[in-house]
Amino acid sequence: MNLIDMKERIGYIDSMKGFAILLMVMGHVIAYQFPSWQVALTDSPRVTMIVWRIIYSFHMPLLMFCSGLFALHAYEYTWKSVAQFIWKRALTLLFPFFIAGLIRYCTLGGQFLDYWYLYILFVFVVIVTIIDGLCSLIPKHGKNVSSILIISLAVVVHIVCSKYYWFNKLPFLDLDHTHLFLFFSMGVICARYDLCNSLLSKNWFFTCALVIFGFLTYWITIQGYHIPRQTLTGCILPISAIFIFVYLFKEGFANSRSRSIKWLQDLGRHSLEIYIIHEFFLFRVHYIGDYVLKLANTGGGQTIFFVQLTTSFVSAVVIILLCYMVMNVINKSSILSQVLLGRKSTIVNENEKQ
Numbered sequence: 001m002n003l004i005d006m007k008e009r010i011g012y013i014d015s016m017k018g019f020a021i022l023l024m025v026m027g028h029v030i031a032y033q034f035p036s037w038q039v040a041l042t043d044s045p046r047v048t049m050i051v052w053r054i055i056y057s058f059h060m061p062l063l064m065f066c067s068g069l070f071a072l073h074a075y076e077y078t079w080k081s082v083a084q085f086i087w088k089r090a091l092t093l094l095f096p097f098f099i100a101g102l103i104r105y106c107t108l109g110g111q112f113l114d115y116w117y118l119y120i121l122f123v124f125v126v127i128v129t130i131i132d133g134l135c136s137l138i139p140k141h142g143k144n145v146s147s148i149l150i151i152s153l154a155v156v157v158h159i160v161c162s163k164y165y166w167f168n169k170l171p172f173l174d175l176d177h178t179h180l181f182l183f184f185s186m187g188v189i190c191a192r193y194d195l196c197n198s199l200l201s202k203n204w205f206f207t208c209a210l211v212i213f214g215f216l217t218y219w220i221t222i223q224g225y226h227i228p229r230q231t232l233t234g235c236i237l238p239i240s241a242i243f244i245f246v247y248l249f250k251e252g253f254a255n256s257r258s259r260s261i262k263w264l265q266d267l268g269r270h271s272l273e274i275y276i277i278h279e280f281f282l283f284r285v286h287y288i289g290d291y292v293l294k295l296a297n298t299g300g301g302q303t304i305f306f307v308q309l310t311t312s313f314v315s316a317v318v319i320i321l322l323c324y325m326v327m328n329v330i331n332k333s334s335i336l337s338q339v340l341l342g343r344k345s346t347i348v349n350e351n352e353k354q
Contacts, residue, residue: 011265012249017066018267019245021274023059025319026312027052032282033311034289045296046222051308053221058241061183063271064121065242068187069196071125077136086126092272092342093122099339100276107280114279118342120177124184127153147189154185158235182235183242200246209243212236267320270327273341277323285311 030052031037041049097118104114113119128150135146161179190196199205216237253261267274288311295304331337338344 012246012253013066013069014265014268015249015253015261016062016245016268017271018264018269019249020059020063020066021267021271022264022316022320023055024063024275025278025316027055027059028278028282029312029315029319030055030308032284033286033292033308035284035286040289040293044293047301047304048292048296050222050301050305051312054217057217057221058238060117060177060180061238062242062245063117064124064180064183065187065190066268067121068124068128068184069191071128071184071188072132072191077133082129082133085129089122089125091338093118093125095339096272096276096342097122100341103340104279115276116177117275120180121184124181127181128185128188143192147192150185150188154182157181183238186239186242196246196250200243201251203247203251206244206247206251209240209247213240213244216240270324272343273327274320274323276341277326278319280326281319281322285315 030049034040037049037052041052046053097115101113101115131149131153132146135142135149138145158179158181161176190200220234220237288307292304292307295307327341330340334344
């Protein structure tokens with residue numbers, strides 16, 4: 001099986017995860033610049049949230065794709081191995097979802113499902129693990145049957161998410177984010193058939209994806225011609241973005257030793273911790289939002305883009321540095337590291353070995 005070993009660190013994948021996490025924090029910072037980001041998004045001129053719109057057009061699909069690359073384990077399926085694998089993923093994802101989510105809810109308010117990514121990712125992992133485990137019983141063609149079922153299910157889920165919003169009223173059924181299963185399954189398939197080292201590494205493929213992404217970003221995100229993101233047509237933009245960043249971080253920056261690439265790789269290695277902790281450091285700066293609204297009403301589109309890009313990036317870097325400080329403190333305790341951040345403390349493990 002051409003699956004990526006979950007214990008193996010791969011630089012370009014860490015870089016992509018780090019880039020996606022950085023964009024996520026920047027997007028949250030932009031939202032916190034307004035008293036109500038929903039009002040700014042829907043009732044204000046479209047240019048008001050221009051950087052936010054671009055970021056949110058692909059950053060979570062990119063993160064889900066990266067998670068899908070490591071979704072399946074590369075050893076022989078047995079009932080015991082499947083149960084152990086799911087339990088380990090529960091420790092990594094569900095413990096922080098409930099514990100950190102409860103702490104945030106009790107201290108800062110908001111919704112209990114604010115850490116929806118952890119819950120949704122766990123559900124996705126369980127689904128593809130069960131499908132792959134059952135299909136492994138099919139001789140010779142089990143792997144291909146599993147892949148067909150996973151992709152077919154992803155398409156069906158996408159169609160349901162785009163048409164039947166009333167399902168979202170059911171408890172723990174988050175249709176607004178379930179459509180991400182399509183991008184998660186893409187990661188699973190790319191890992192299985194080693195597509196990142198074949199098709200996605202072709203320059204002509206990158207060029208086509210870049211042209212499509214540039215056109216759709218201008219057409220949908222900037223000009224605002226509405227294509228719902230849950231539809232298959234609306235998926236073309238984030239899919240093209242995924243192809244672009246796989247090529248850029250794997251081929252374009254493969255031999256780069258710049259500090260920025262190393263920093264992104266480190267962000268990727270700690271993406272789970274940053275995702276959990278950063279929520280506690282988001283702060284509201286309404287004077288930036290007020291300034292942006294004034295510019296939006298006078299046609300200052302280029303200035304808005306520059307203001308949002310620079311302020312969100314600087315704030316995101318500060319928040320990430322604070323996340324590292326808190327992470328280093330929590331990692332001093334193996335128990336707190338496990339229940340809050342979903343991982344055993346590497347510091348404690350190293351001390352025990354000594």
